[in-house]
Amino acid sequence: MNASDVPLPGRWIRRSFAALFAGMAFTGLGQMPIFKRYYIADIPGLGWSADFFLTHLLHYLGAILVLALFGYMAAEYALSIRKRYVLTGAGWIRVLLLAGIVGTGVVRVLKNLPDVSFSPAFTMLVDIAHLGLMMLFLAAALVFALMKRRWVRERSSTGA
Amino acid sequence: MPRDISRRHFLKAGIAAAGALTASRLPLPNAVRGASSRELATLIDIRKCIGCEACVEACSWTNEAKYPEPKKPFPRMFPSRVKVSDWSDRPHVTDRLTPYNWLFIQEARVTVDGKERTLTVPRRCMHCQNPPCADLCPWGAARKLENGITRIHPDICLGGSKCKKVCPWHIPQRQTGTGLYLDLLPSFAGNGVMYKCDRCYDRVAQGELPACIEICPEEVQKIGPRDAVLKEAHAIAREIGGYIYGEHENGGTNTIYVSPVPFEELNRAVQKGPGRPHLKPVENAMAHADNLAKAMVIAPVAGVAAAAARFLKSAGRGSGGDQEENPS
Structure with missing residues:
Protein backbone atom coordinates (compact mmCIF):
# COMPACT_ATOMS: atom_id res chain seq x y z
CA MET A 1 0.00 0.00 0.00
CA VAL A 86 -3.53 20.31 1.10
CA LEU A 87 -5.00 22.66 3.70
CA THR A 88 -7.46 25.16 2.29
CA GLY A 89 -7.56 28.79 3.37
CA ALA A 90 -10.49 27.92 5.64
CA GLY A 91 -8.42 25.07 7.02
CA TRP A 92 -5.43 27.30 7.72
CA ILE A 93 -7.59 29.85 9.52
CA ARG A 94 -8.99 27.14 11.77
CA VAL A 95 -5.59 25.56 12.35
CA LEU A 96 -4.06 28.91 13.33
CA LEU A 97 -6.97 29.74 15.62
CA LEU A 98 -6.69 26.31 17.26
CA ALA A 99 -2.94 26.77 17.65
CA GLY A 100 -3.61 30.08 19.38
CA ILE A 101 -6.22 28.51 21.66
CA VAL A 102 -3.89 25.67 22.58
CA GLY A 103 -0.91 28.01 23.02
CA THR A 104 -2.73 30.40 25.33
CA GLY A 105 -4.22 27.43 27.18
CA VAL A 106 -0.77 25.97 27.75
CA VAL A 107 0.44 29.31 29.13
CA ARG A 108 -2.56 29.42 31.48
CA VAL A 109 -1.84 25.90 32.70
CA LEU A 110 1.79 26.85 33.29
CA LYS A 111 0.63 29.90 35.24
CA ASN A 112 -1.44 27.65 37.49
CA LEU A 113 1.55 25.53 38.50
CA PRO A 114 2.72 26.18 42.07
CA ASP A 115 6.01 27.91 41.33
CA VAL A 116 5.17 29.84 38.18
CA SER A 117 4.25 33.50 38.38
CA PHE A 118 3.31 35.86 35.55
CA SER A 119 2.45 39.54 35.70
CA PRO A 120 -1.25 40.38 36.02
CA ALA A 121 -1.22 42.20 32.67
CA PHE A 122 0.27 39.19 30.88
CA THR A 123 -2.16 36.82 32.61
CA MET A 124 -5.08 39.02 31.62
CA LEU A 125 -3.80 39.21 28.05
CA VAL A 126 -3.54 35.42 27.90
CA ASP A 127 -7.02 34.99 29.39
CA ILE A 128 -8.63 37.43 27.00
CA ALA A 129 -6.74 35.95 24.02
CA HIS A 130 -7.82 32.42 25.03
CA LEU A 131 -11.45 33.45 25.25
CA GLY A 132 -11.33 35.64 22.15
CA LEU A 133 -9.63 33.01 20.00
CA MET A 134 -12.19 30.42 21.05
CA MET A 135 -15.04 32.75 20.14
CA LEU A 136 -13.38 33.48 16.79
CA PHE A 137 -12.91 29.77 16.19
CA LEU A 138 -16.57 29.01 16.93
CA ALA A 139 -17.62 31.85 14.62
CA ALA A 140 -15.24 30.64 11.90
CA ALA A 141 -16.43 27.05 12.28
CA LEU A 142 -20.04 28.18 11.91
CA VAL A 143 -19.34 30.37 8.90
CA PHE A 144 -17.27 27.69 7.15
CA ALA A 145 -19.91 25.05 7.89
CA LEU A 146 -22.58 27.26 6.32
CA MET A 147 -20.32 28.01 3.37
CA LYS A 148 -19.36 24.33 3.11
CA ARG A 149 -15.69 25.22 3.22
CA ARG A 150 -13.59 22.14 3.98
CA TRP A 151 -10.34 21.88 5.90
CA VAL A 152 -8.45 20.28 3.02
CA ARG A 153 -8.75 19.78 -0.72
CA GLU A 154 -7.13 17.24 -2.98
CA ARG A 155 -3.80 18.41 -4.35
CA SER A 156 -4.97 18.05 -7.93
CA SER A 157 -8.13 20.06 -7.19
CA THR A 158 -8.16 23.86 -7.44
CA GLY A 159 -11.26 24.64 -5.37
CA ALA A 160 -11.25 25.23 -1.62
CA MET B 1 -2.45 32.44 81.07
CA PRO B 2 -5.90 34.01 81.17
CA ARG B 3 -5.98 37.38 79.58
CA ASP B 4 -6.79 40.50 81.43
CA ILE B 5 -9.26 42.82 79.73
CA SER B 6 -7.79 45.95 81.29
CA ARG B 7 -4.38 44.92 80.06
CA ARG B 8 -5.78 44.50 76.59
CA HIS B 9 -7.19 48.03 76.59
CA PHE B 10 -4.02 49.42 78.03
CA LEU B 11 -2.02 47.78 75.33
CA LYS B 12 -4.36 48.98 72.60
CA ALA B 13 -3.81 52.56 73.75
CA GLY B 14 -0.05 52.48 74.06
CA ILE B 15 0.92 49.91 71.55
CA ALA B 16 2.11 52.01 68.67
CA ALA B 17 5.29 53.30 70.23
CA ALA B 18 6.13 50.15 72.12
CA GLY B 19 5.43 47.85 69.24
CA ALA B 20 7.90 49.44 66.91
CA LEU B 21 10.67 48.73 69.36
CA THR B 22 9.74 45.12 69.94
CA ALA B 23 9.39 43.97 66.37
CA SER B 24 9.99 40.28 66.14
CA ARG B 25 11.71 38.70 63.25
CA LEU B 26 13.83 35.87 62.08
CA PRO B 27 16.92 37.16 60.33
CA LEU B 28 15.48 39.06 57.37
CA PRO B 29 16.37 37.22 54.19
CA ASN B 30 17.41 38.83 50.96
CA ALA B 31 14.06 37.81 49.53
CA VAL B 32 12.45 40.56 51.54
CA ARG B 33 14.59 43.01 49.63
CA GLY B 34 13.65 41.47 46.33
CA ALA B 35 17.02 39.78 45.81
CA SER B 36 15.76 36.23 45.93
CA SER B 37 12.69 34.33 44.88
CA ARG B 38 12.50 32.23 48.02
CA GLU B 39 9.09 32.14 49.63
CA LEU B 40 8.66 33.80 52.97
CA ALA B 41 6.33 32.40 55.57
CA THR B 42 5.07 33.78 58.84
CA LEU B 43 5.12 31.88 62.11
CA ILE B 44 2.25 32.61 64.48
CA ASP B 45 2.82 31.33 67.99
CA ILE B 46 -0.68 31.21 69.42
CA ARG B 47 0.62 30.85 72.99
CA LYS B 48 2.00 34.35 72.90
CA CYS B 49 -1.05 36.15 71.54
CA ILE B 50 -2.87 38.21 74.16
CA GLY B 51 -5.60 39.38 71.82
CA CYS B 52 -4.73 43.07 72.19
CA GLU B 53 -5.63 43.73 68.57
CA ALA B 54 -2.55 45.88 68.05
CA CYS B 55 -1.95 43.94 64.84
CA VAL B 56 -5.51 44.61 63.72
CA GLU B 57 -5.10 48.33 64.26
CA ALA B 58 -1.67 48.43 62.65
CA CYS B 59 -3.06 46.61 59.64
CA SER B 60 -5.81 49.18 59.38
CA TRP B 61 -3.49 52.21 59.66
CA THR B 62 -1.01 50.80 57.22
CA ASN B 63 -3.45 49.66 54.58
CA GLU B 64 -6.05 52.39 54.89
CA ALA B 65 -5.03 53.87 51.53
CA LYS B 66 -5.81 50.54 49.89
CA TYR B 67 -9.34 50.34 51.29
CA PRO B 68 -12.28 50.75 48.89
CA GLU B 69 -13.99 54.06 48.29
CA PRO B 70 -17.17 52.93 46.57
CA LYS B 71 -19.32 55.17 44.44
CA LYS B 72 -22.98 55.32 45.40
CA PRO B 73 -25.63 54.63 44.40
CA PHE B 74 -24.43 51.24 43.22
CA PRO B 75 -25.32 50.16 39.67
CA ARG B 76 -28.55 48.22 39.49
CA MET B 77 -27.60 44.57 39.33
CA PHE B 78 -28.92 42.14 36.77
CA PRO B 79 -30.39 39.72 37.45
CA SER B 80 -31.91 41.15 40.58
CA ARG B 81 -30.89 38.18 42.68
CA VAL B 82 -27.27 39.39 42.52
CA LYS B 83 -26.64 40.90 45.92
CA VAL B 84 -24.43 43.89 46.51
CA SER B 85 -21.89 43.70 49.30
CA ASP B 86 -21.43 46.99 51.10
CA TRP B 87 -19.15 47.44 54.10
CA SER B 88 -18.47 51.11 53.50
CA ASP B 89 -20.83 52.13 56.31
CA ARG B 90 -19.14 49.68 58.69
CA PRO B 91 -15.42 50.18 58.12
CA HIS B 92 -14.59 49.78 61.81
CA VAL B 93 -15.90 46.23 62.23
CA THR B 94 -12.96 44.24 63.64
CA ASP B 95 -14.52 40.97 64.77
CA ARG B 96 -14.40 39.40 61.33
CA LEU B 97 -12.80 39.82 57.92
CA THR B 98 -14.29 42.58 55.77
CA PRO B 99 -13.04 44.64 52.81
CA TYR B 100 -11.93 47.14 55.48
CA ASN B 101 -10.52 44.64 57.97
CA TRP B 102 -8.04 42.12 56.64
CA LEU B 103 -6.97 40.69 60.00
CA PHE B 104 -9.00 39.87 63.07
CA ILE B 105 -8.58 38.03 66.35
CA GLN B 106 -10.47 34.79 66.78
CA GLU B 107 -11.08 33.60 70.32
CA ALA B 108 -11.23 29.99 71.53
CA ARG B 109 -12.12 28.90 75.04
CA VAL B 110 -10.11 25.71 75.51
CA THR B 111 -8.44 23.63 78.17
CA VAL B 112 -4.66 23.91 78.33
CA ASP B 113 -2.73 21.77 80.87
CA GLY B 114 -5.95 21.13 82.73
CA LYS B 115 -6.83 24.80 83.00
CA GLU B 116 -9.50 26.53 81.04
CA ARG B 117 -8.25 29.58 79.18
CA THR B 118 -9.01 31.71 76.18
CA LEU B 119 -6.59 31.45 73.32
CA THR B 120 -6.58 34.22 70.73
CA VAL B 121 -5.66 33.56 67.13
CA PRO B 122 -4.78 36.24 64.57
CA ARG B 123 -6.61 35.28 61.38
CA ARG B 124 -6.03 36.53 57.86
CA CYS B 125 -5.16 35.13 54.44
CA MET B 126 -3.01 32.00 54.75
CA HIS B 127 -0.99 32.89 51.62
CA CYS B 128 -1.09 29.36 50.20
CA GLN B 129 1.87 27.99 48.30
CA ASN B 130 -0.46 26.97 45.48
CA PRO B 131 -3.39 29.34 45.97
CA PRO B 132 -6.64 28.31 44.26
CA CYS B 133 -7.77 31.96 44.38
CA ALA B 134 -4.87 32.92 42.11
CA ASP B 135 -4.96 29.77 39.99
CA LEU B 136 -8.65 29.96 39.28
CA CYS B 137 -9.08 33.73 38.99
CA PRO B 138 -10.45 34.08 35.47
CA TRP B 139 -9.09 37.56 35.05
CA GLY B 140 -5.55 37.42 36.43
CA ALA B 141 -6.38 39.77 39.28
CA ALA B 142 -5.33 37.38 42.03
CA ARG B 143 -1.76 36.22 41.83
CA LYS B 144 1.00 34.78 43.92
CA LEU B 145 4.22 36.74 44.14
CA GLU B 146 7.60 35.06 44.10
CA ASN B 147 8.10 35.83 47.78
CA GLY B 148 5.05 33.78 48.72
CA ILE B 149 2.52 36.61 49.03
CA THR B 150 -0.83 36.14 47.33
CA ARG B 151 -2.42 39.44 46.47
CA ILE B 152 -5.45 40.67 44.58
CA HIS B 153 -4.92 43.60 42.25
CA PRO B 154 -7.77 46.03 42.94
CA ASP B 155 -7.38 47.74 39.57
CA ILE B 156 -8.05 44.48 37.73
CA CYS B 157 -10.45 42.58 39.99
CA LEU B 158 -14.06 42.52 38.85
CA GLY B 159 -15.44 41.27 42.17
CA GLY B 160 -16.94 38.05 40.87
CA SER B 161 -16.08 36.45 44.21
CA LYS B 162 -14.81 33.27 42.63
CA CYS B 163 -11.64 33.59 44.72
CA LYS B 164 -13.73 33.56 47.88
CA LYS B 165 -15.67 30.49 46.77
CA VAL B 166 -12.57 28.48 45.91
CA CYS B 167 -10.56 29.62 48.95
CA PRO B 168 -10.65 26.80 51.50
CA TRP B 169 -11.08 29.46 54.19
CA HIS B 170 -13.28 31.85 52.16
CA ILE B 171 -10.97 34.73 53.05
CA PRO B 172 -11.45 37.43 50.35
CA GLN B 173 -14.28 39.88 51.02
CA ARG B 174 -16.18 41.88 48.43
CA GLN B 175 -17.00 45.56 48.29
CA THR B 176 -19.50 46.60 45.63
CA GLY B 177 -19.34 49.95 43.84
CA THR B 178 -15.62 50.12 43.18
CA GLY B 179 -13.18 48.86 40.60
CA LEU B 180 -12.94 48.08 36.93
CA TYR B 181 -16.41 46.59 36.54
CA LEU B 182 -17.88 50.09 36.79
CA ASP B 183 -16.19 50.93 33.47
CA LEU B 184 -17.34 47.78 31.69
CA LEU B 185 -20.83 46.35 32.12
CA PRO B 186 -21.58 47.23 35.73
CA SER B 187 -25.08 45.80 35.74
CA PHE B 188 -24.23 42.57 33.96
CA ALA B 189 -20.71 41.49 34.88
CA GLY B 190 -18.69 41.86 38.05
CA ASN B 191 -19.76 43.27 41.37
CA GLY B 192 -16.89 45.27 42.87
CA VAL B 193 -13.48 44.28 44.14
CA MET B 194 -12.31 41.49 46.45
CA TYR B 195 -10.09 42.49 49.37
CA LYS B 196 -7.85 40.54 51.68
CA CYS B 197 -4.50 40.65 53.45
CA ASP B 198 -1.64 41.28 51.01
CA ARG B 199 0.92 40.74 53.80
CA CYS B 200 2.01 44.33 53.25
CA TYR B 201 3.63 43.44 49.92
CA ASP B 202 4.70 47.06 49.43
CA ARG B 203 6.47 47.23 52.79
CA VAL B 204 8.05 43.82 52.26
CA ALA B 205 9.31 44.91 48.84
CA GLN B 206 11.24 47.67 50.60
CA GLY B 207 12.71 45.34 53.18
CA GLU B 208 10.24 46.28 55.90
CA LEU B 209 8.15 43.96 58.00
CA PRO B 210 4.41 43.55 57.55
CA ALA B 211 2.72 45.99 59.90
CA CYS B 212 1.06 43.30 62.03
CA ILE B 213 4.43 41.69 62.74
CA GLU B 214 6.24 44.91 63.43
CA ILE B 215 3.69 46.23 65.90
CA CYS B 216 3.10 43.09 67.97
CA PRO B 217 4.26 43.68 71.56
CA GLU B 218 4.35 39.97 72.30
CA GLU B 219 6.32 38.91 69.24
CA VAL B 220 3.56 36.52 68.28
CA GLN B 221 4.56 36.56 64.62
CA LYS B 222 7.84 36.11 62.84
CA ILE B 223 8.64 36.12 59.15
CA GLY B 224 11.40 34.35 57.30
CA PRO B 225 12.19 31.71 54.71
CA ARG B 226 9.56 28.99 54.88
CA ASP B 227 12.02 26.23 55.71
CA ALA B 228 13.42 28.23 58.64
CA VAL B 229 9.92 29.07 59.85
CA LEU B 230 8.91 25.42 59.71
CA LYS B 231 12.05 24.40 61.55
CA GLU B 232 11.29 26.83 64.34
CA ALA B 233 7.61 25.82 64.40
CA HIS B 234 8.55 22.17 64.83
CA ALA B 235 11.07 23.05 67.52
CA ILE B 236 8.39 24.92 69.48
CA ALA B 237 5.88 22.15 68.93
CA ARG B 238 8.37 19.57 70.20
CA GLU B 239 9.18 21.69 73.22
CA ILE B 240 5.59 22.27 74.31
CA GLY B 241 4.01 19.11 72.90
CA GLY B 242 2.13 21.42 70.57
CA TYR B 243 0.51 21.32 67.16
CA ILE B 244 1.11 22.92 63.77
CA TYR B 245 -1.40 24.26 61.25
CA GLY B 246 -0.61 25.48 57.75
CA GLU B 247 2.33 23.24 56.94
CA HIS B 248 0.27 20.81 54.90
CA GLU B 249 -3.12 22.52 54.72
CA ASN B 250 -4.16 23.07 51.10
CA GLY B 251 -0.84 21.58 50.04
CA GLY B 252 1.11 24.00 52.24
CA THR B 253 0.66 27.63 53.19
CA ASN B 254 2.99 30.47 54.03
CA THR B 255 1.28 30.99 57.36
CA ILE B 256 2.32 28.52 60.03
CA TYR B 257 0.44 28.41 63.34
CA VAL B 258 1.78 26.70 66.46
CA SER B 259 -0.72 25.90 69.19
CA PRO B 260 -0.55 24.21 72.59
CA VAL B 261 -3.87 22.47 71.88
CA PRO B 262 -4.94 20.41 68.87
CA PHE B 263 -6.39 22.46 66.03
CA GLU B 264 -9.46 20.22 66.01
CA GLU B 265 -10.16 21.55 69.48
CA LEU B 266 -9.45 25.13 68.45
CA ASN B 267 -11.67 24.74 65.43
CA ARG B 268 -14.53 23.52 67.61
CA ALA B 269 -14.10 26.46 69.95
CA VAL B 270 -13.77 29.38 67.53
CA GLN B 271 -16.74 31.23 66.14
CA LYS B 272 -17.04 30.34 62.48
CA GLY B 273 -19.12 31.76 59.66
CA PRO B 274 -18.91 34.49 57.03
CA GLY B 275 -15.62 36.34 57.49
CA ARG B 276 -14.64 33.99 60.32
CA PRO B 277 -12.59 31.13 58.87
CA HIS B 278 -12.31 27.62 60.28
CA LEU B 279 -9.20 25.77 61.42
CA LYS B 280 -10.07 22.39 59.89
CA PRO B 281 -7.64 20.18 57.98
CA VAL B 282 -7.70 21.15 54.30
CA GLU B 283 -6.91 18.92 51.34
CA ASN B 284 -4.76 20.33 48.53
CA ALA B 285 -7.42 21.94 46.36
CA MET B 286 -5.19 22.13 43.28
CA ALA B 287 -3.57 18.69 43.52
CA HIS B 288 -5.79 17.09 40.87
CA ALA B 289 -5.26 19.96 38.46
CA ASP B 290 -1.49 19.83 38.93
CA ASN B 291 -1.49 16.10 38.16
CA LEU B 292 -3.60 16.63 35.05
CA ALA B 293 -1.19 19.37 33.96
CA LYS B 294 1.56 16.75 33.94
CA ALA B 295 -0.62 14.46 31.83
CA MET B 296 -0.90 17.26 29.26
CA VAL B 297 2.78 16.80 28.44
CA ILE B 298 2.19 13.16 27.55
CA ALA B 299 -1.09 13.64 25.65
CA PRO B 300 0.25 14.98 22.32
CA VAL B 301 2.99 12.34 22.34
CA ALA B 302 0.34 9.66 22.79
CA GLY B 303 -1.63 11.19 19.89
CA VAL B 304 1.41 11.16 17.61
CA ALA B 305 2.17 7.56 18.61
CA ALA B 306 -1.40 6.51 17.83
CA ALA B 307 -1.25 8.15 14.40
CA ALA B 308 2.14 6.57 13.68
CA ALA B 309 0.81 3.15 14.70
CA ARG B 310 -2.20 3.62 12.44
CA PHE B 311 0.04 4.66 9.56
CA LEU B 312 2.38 1.70 10.01
CA LYS B 313 -0.52 -0.70 10.39
CA SER B 314 -2.18 0.62 7.23
CA ALA B 315 1.10 0.59 5.30
CA GLY B 316 1.80 -2.97 6.40
CA ARG B 317 -1.66 -4.16 5.54
CA GLY B 318 -1.37 -3.04 1.96
CA SER B 319 -4.82 -2.12 0.77
CA GLY B 320 -6.55 -2.50 4.18
CA GLY B 321 -7.83 0.35 6.36
CA ASP B 322 -10.94 2.32 7.26
CA GLN B 323 -13.42 3.60 4.77
CA GLU B 324 -12.25 6.94 3.45
CA GLU B 325 -14.37 9.91 4.22
CA ASN B 326 -14.18 13.41 2.98
CA PRO B 327 -13.15 15.85 5.64
CA SER B 328 -15.25 18.91 6.27
Missing part, protein backbone atom coordinates in the same frame (compact mmCIF):
# COMPACT_ATOMS: atom_id res chain seq x y z
CA ASN A 2 1.21 3.44 -0.87
CA ALA A 3 1.33 5.84 2.07
CA SER A 4 -0.76 8.31 0.12
CA ASP A 5 -3.61 5.82 0.17
CA VAL A 6 -3.96 6.00 3.93
CA PRO A 7 -7.56 7.12 4.50
CA LEU A 8 -8.51 10.44 6.01
CA PRO A 9 -9.76 10.43 9.60
CA GLY A 10 -13.28 9.18 9.77
CA ARG A 11 -16.53 10.67 11.00
CA TRP A 12 -15.76 9.64 14.57
CA ILE A 13 -12.82 12.04 14.65
CA ARG A 14 -14.97 14.93 13.45
CA ARG A 15 -17.74 14.12 15.89
CA SER A 16 -15.29 13.69 18.76
CA PHE A 17 -13.70 17.00 17.80
CA ALA A 18 -17.05 18.82 17.77
CA ALA A 19 -18.21 17.26 21.05
CA LEU A 20 -14.88 17.97 22.69
CA PHE A 21 -14.89 21.61 21.64
CA ALA A 22 -18.46 22.11 22.73
CA GLY A 23 -17.47 20.71 26.14
CA MET A 24 -14.36 22.86 26.28
CA ALA A 25 -16.34 25.97 25.39
CA PHE A 26 -18.88 25.22 28.12
CA THR A 27 -16.38 24.37 30.86
CA GLY A 28 -14.20 27.27 29.73
CA LEU A 29 -17.05 29.74 30.07
CA GLY A 30 -17.73 28.13 33.43
CA GLN A 31 -14.39 29.49 34.65
CA MET A 32 -16.11 32.86 34.83
CA PRO A 33 -18.57 33.28 37.67
CA ILE A 34 -21.58 33.55 35.38
CA PHE A 35 -23.35 30.19 35.42
CA LYS A 36 -24.80 30.71 38.87
CA ARG A 37 -25.58 34.36 38.24
CA TYR A 38 -27.34 33.70 34.95
CA TYR A 39 -29.34 30.64 36.06
CA ILE A 40 -27.39 28.11 33.97
CA ALA A 41 -26.64 26.14 37.12
CA ASP A 42 -30.35 26.24 37.98
CA ILE A 43 -31.21 24.18 34.91
CA PRO A 44 -31.95 20.65 36.08
CA GLY A 45 -28.87 18.50 35.56
CA LEU A 46 -26.50 21.47 35.29
CA GLY A 47 -26.06 22.20 38.97
CA TRP A 48 -22.48 20.93 38.69
CA SER A 49 -21.63 23.79 36.32
CA ALA A 50 -21.38 26.20 39.27
CA ASP A 51 -18.67 24.07 40.87
CA PHE A 52 -15.49 25.87 39.82
CA PHE A 53 -13.18 23.02 40.79
CA LEU A 54 -15.24 20.50 38.80
CA THR A 55 -15.48 22.63 35.65
CA HIS A 56 -11.76 23.35 35.96
CA LEU A 57 -10.94 19.64 36.20
CA LEU A 58 -13.22 18.85 33.27
CA HIS A 59 -11.55 21.62 31.25
CA TYR A 60 -8.15 20.13 32.05
CA LEU A 61 -9.35 16.63 31.13
CA GLY A 62 -10.72 18.02 27.88
CA ALA A 63 -7.39 19.76 27.26
CA ILE A 64 -5.62 16.42 27.58
CA LEU A 65 -7.94 14.95 24.95
CA VAL A 66 -7.54 18.02 22.72
CA LEU A 67 -3.77 17.77 22.91
CA ALA A 68 -3.89 14.05 22.14
CA LEU A 69 -6.24 14.68 19.24
CA PHE A 70 -4.06 17.47 17.88
CA GLY A 71 -0.98 15.30 18.17
CA TYR A 72 -2.83 12.56 16.32
CA MET A 73 -4.08 14.86 13.57
CA ALA A 74 -0.72 16.62 13.14
CA ALA A 75 1.03 13.28 12.75
CA GLU A 76 -1.68 11.98 10.41
CA TYR A 77 -1.29 15.08 8.27
CA ALA A 78 2.49 14.86 8.22
CA LEU A 79 2.62 11.12 7.54
CA SER A 80 -0.07 10.67 4.96
CA ILE A 81 -2.79 13.25 4.46
CA ARG A 82 -0.52 15.93 3.04
CA LYS A 83 0.54 13.58 0.26
CA ARG A 84 -2.91 13.72 -1.28
CA TYR A 85 -4.48 16.74 0.34
